[in-house]
Amino acid sequence: MPSAIDTPLLRNSNFRWLLGGGLVSMLGDQFSMLALPWLVLSLTGDSLSLGIAVALMGAPRAVLILLGGTVADRYSPRRVMLLSKYANAAILLVLTGLLMLDQASLALAYAAALALGIASAFGIPAGTAILPQAVPLQSLQKANGLQMGARQLSLLAGPLLAALVLGAHDGAQQTPMAALAAAFAIDALTFLFSAWTLRQVSLRPLAVTAVQGMWRDTAAGLAMVWRDMPLRSCYAYWAVVAFFVMGPLQVALPVLASERLHGAAALGLLMGAHGGGTLAGMLASSLGGAWLRRRFGASLLLVDAVVGCLLMALGQISTAWQGAALLAVTGMLSGYLQVAIFTWIQRRVAPAMLGRAMALFMGIFLGLAPLSAAATGALLRQLSVGELFCGGGALLLAAAVAAALFTAIPRIAGAETL
Known part of the structure; x- marks a missing residue:
């Protein structure tokens, strides 16, 4: 009788x-993503304090x-996830109790923000390293698509549910601490x-690897990415893409809505269209990823081009x-590609190194996002919002063309299963 790991995805109890x-x-x-900013604003009304909390x-x-990826590789993703979840729950329960006792303070x-971070x-x-150990390797594309689609769905539905809790305060001018504590x-x-x-999840056992010091293990993960030329090329390319795309979407898009579309409602429509398109792209990728896996590198550059x-438009x-129409298409293409990228990394990297590889991948975006946002804000003092989108889109197009001409990325196919 097949184990849970070997059964088809939709009947796989692990998944x-x-x-x-x-x-x-x-x-x-x-709930916390909405409640924490409101807590800070309720206490101070100061945007600087909110920025510090974020x-x-x-x-x-x-x-x-x-370092988190190294720990996940050393002690198993499941164990690290469990400890992280228990830690988050403890932090939030302590915060809840103190708010109920009227002990709120900046x-x-x-x-709480620092501890949660x-x-x-x-x-x-x-969380990103556990999936290849829990589901059939041939089902990774579909599993990633459904899991990432669920996350995107939570980004659309979660704030609405949280708003119902935070908004249940009978017309008070400020959200009361009881509502924040409930969230x-x-x-x-x-x-x-x-x-x-x-x-309840059972994982595929991994081969035992030699345990070194924590920093040696971290360095080994970096060295692995450096030695793998396709992986190194893609990581460097994604760093360029992150810098050109994330700032305009985070900073310039609200400015565009304010200057040309006259209001927050328009910004909500734009963000909703992008989120809906991303969800559709992720679900589509989970249903039909074989073609993309065979032409991963070429598809990556084509989508970015x-x-x-679309950004220029x-x-x-x-x-x-x-x-909304442009951002819906942008989101759909990005969502489709995100699933393929995660699957490609998970298939290419040995499971014992996967936590570090995924941590480095996400660290690129987490580290460059604030730099891109700051650069975008500075440029908007010199350029119009239209010029900024045109420039950012042109640079992204140029990066994709340069990668196609001067790197081996276009020749990358789906990675072999490890």
């Missing part, structure tokens, strides 16, 4: 536990994520639930529906 628990936890995350949550992820909000730096790489408590319970589901053209829009 059902991972998907169900992960979806509940990701929905819960949105930085305290984000900085540990960028700084510690590679220092408490800062401490540290815990996630270990949980995120473990944090809900997130804590979802972490505990997902930890229980994770305990098209996205570059975005700088010329005059109505919200034009922007």
Whole structure:
């Protein structure tokens, strides 16, 4: 009788536990993502304080994520995920209790943000490394597509659910601490639930590898990526893409909505269109990824070239529906490709190194996102928003063309199963 690991994906108990628990936890995350900023603003009304809280949550992820990947490889992704979930639940329950006892303070909000950021730096790489050990390797594309699609769905539905909790305050001008405490408590319970589901998962045993010092293990992961020329080329290319794309979407898009489309409602429409397109692309990738796997490198560059053209067009829009249409297509292409990228890395890298490889991949985006946002903000003082989108799109297109002409990326096919 086949084990859970060897059964088809949709009948695979491991995948059902991972998907169900992960979806509940990701929905819960949105409660804290909304409640923490509101807590800071309720206490101070100061945008600088809010920025510090966001930085305290984000900085540990960028700084510690590679170490988190090393720990996941050494002690197993499942064990690290469990500890991360328990730590997050404990942090949120303590925060909930202190808010209910009327002990809210800015220092408490800062401490919670920092602690949550540290815990996630270990949980995120473990979460991306566990899938190849839990599902059939031939089903990785579909599993990644469904799992990432569930995350995108949580980003769309979670804030609406959280708003219902935070908005249930009978017309008060400020969100009361009881509502904020309820939001944090809900997130804590979802972490505990997902930890229980994770305990039901059985993983494929890995070959025992020699254990070195923690920093030697981290260096070994970096050396592995450096020696693998296709992997190294793609990581360098993705760093360029992250810098050119993330800043315009994070900073310039709100400016575009404000200057040309006259309001926050238009920004919501643009972001919703991009999110919906991303979800559709991820689900499509889970259903039909074989063609893309055979032509991974060429498809990667082609999609980025098209996205570059779409960004240039975005700088010329005059109505919200034009922007929504362009961003829906951009999201669909990006979502389709994201699933393929995760699957390619998971298939190419040995399981014993996967936590570090995925941590480095995500660290590229976590580290470059604030730099890209800062550069975009500075450029918007000198350029119009239309010029910035045109310039960013043109640079992305140029990067894709240069990679096609001068690197081996176009010749990369789907990686062999390890």
